Amino acid sequence: MGIKRTYYEDIELFSSGTILFWTIVLLIALFGAPFFLSGYHLYLFSIIMVHVIVAVGLNILVGNTGQIALGHAGFFAIGAYGTVLLMTMLNLPFFAALIAAAFIAAFFGFILGLPALRLEGPYLAIATLAFGLAIMHIIGHTQIFGGRQGLAAPMLDIGIPQLGWSWMLFTETSLYYLILIITILMVLLAVNILKTRAGRAFVAIRDSEIAAEVIGINLTYYKTLAFAVSAFYAGIAGGLFAFVLGFFDPFTFNLILSVIFLVMVVVGGLGSVMGSVTGAALITYLMYDLFKNVNEVPVLGDLILHVSRNWLSAVGSMDNFNMIALGLVMIGIIIFEPLGIFGLWIRIKKYWKTWPF
Numbered sequence: 001m002g003i004k005r006t007y008y009e010d011i012e013l014f015s016s017g018t019i020l021f022w023t024i025v026l027l028i029a030l031f032g033a034p035f036f037l038s039g040y041h042l043y044l045f046s047i048i049m050v051h052v053i054v055a056v057g058l059n060i061l062v063g064n065t066g067q068i069a070l071g072h073a074g075f076f077a078i079g080a081y082g083t084v085l086l087m088t089m090l091n092l093p094f095f096a097a098l099i100a101a102a103f104i105a106a107f108f109g110f111i112l113g114l115p116a117l118r119l120e121g122p123y124l125a126i127a128t129l130a131f132g133l134a135i136m137h138i139i140g141h142t143q144i145f146g147g148r149q150g151l152a153a154p155m156l157d158i159g160i161p162q163l164g165w166s167w168m169l170f171t172e173t174s175l176y177y178l179i180l181i182i183t184i185l186m187v188l189l190a191v192n193i194l195k196t197r198a199g200r201a202f203v204a205i206r207d208s209e210i211a212a213e214v215i216g217i218n219l220t221y222y223k224t225l226a227f228a229v230s231a232f233y234a235g236i237a238g239g240l241f242a243f244v245l246g247f248f249d250p251f252t253f254n255l256i257l258s259v260i261f262l263v264m265v266v267v268g269g270l271g272s273v274m275g276s277v278t279g280a281a282l283i284t285y286l287m288y289d290l291f292k293n294v295n296e297v298p299v300l301g302d303l304i305l306h307v308s309r310n311w312l313s314a315v316g317s318m319d320n321f322n323m324i325a326l327g328l329v330m331i332g333i334i335i336f337e338p339l340g341i342f343g344l345w346i347r348i349k350k351y352w353k354t355w356p357f
Helices: 017-035 039-064 072-088 094-113 122-140 172-193 197-207 209-214 219-245 255-268 273-290 300-311 317-336 340-354
Strands: none
Touching: 017 039, 017 172, 039 072, 039 172, 039 197, 039 219, 039 255, 039 273, 072 094, 072 122, 072 219, 072 255, 094 122, 094 219, 122 255, 172 219, 172 273, 197 209, 197 219, 209 219, 255 273, 255 317, 255 340, 273 317, 273 340
8 A cells, every 4th residue: 555664665775576576677688788789779778878867866956856957968068078088187097087077067066056045946947057058158168178179088998097907998888888887876876865864855845945944954055965966967977978979069068958858857757766767768769769760750750751841941850850859749748747757657557556447
């Protein structure tokens, strides 16, 4: 009946044997995927996992703390540029550079969290939006960041070459496994964060700031902490994204990317870690695969091509359809399933538990 009978149930990682079983099946499938997937699909899965990290972190801020954010592309960019520059200019090992860049992003997240103490709703959204745009333009006009020409990621060495221990990752498969392991760790970290005192404080702030303050929750501390944690996740994802792409420029981290990150969380389900994972996977697949090859969609492909050729502008019409289709998916989710994919999963479980009634 979902009633908790012991305190251990509040902190246990798997609430049932069924969840544990399917988690193991999923992990086996993910670790075995490189044996069956092509290089392109490994690349696609790598991007999906990077976006999962961002979405899980953003969910802590938006879904669990109730703070709107439209500037996560800025933290994503800080992670990417910070990791590459720390490796190339300061000669730091990969993991040290990745964590340091994530903490730099977290620092900026803390700074951005300060306006959240006085702003809310659309005003906070505008403030975070301005941050994302400012980061993109600052990077694009600063020579140390490569300016508008961008930066190329160095060869990925996850060892410590400064001490003579080198472990180069040359293949897409090895990069895939690296990102997979980091993604699993970051998702588990998010699950555990939400079960701590800080996680409960985040939820209390989301539900009612006045009530949270009355029971002794420090709004200043926990609001800025939520921004910092979320930015840390985006920084980690940005550092990994740099090596997935190999080359990137400031316009890679534009306003649309911030909006897409928020779409992933909303489509997956606000306040749900697994919802964020599924939302990021779905939206990334639609953007990078299905809607990119929209002419190959069964039945609708030919119709879409006909509409594009006869009713849309000739230049970039199919690329624009990608955004149109993504917007329609977002509208459909909000209208028909406001709780997102997680809400749909809850309805399916309830249906099967009460079937055939």
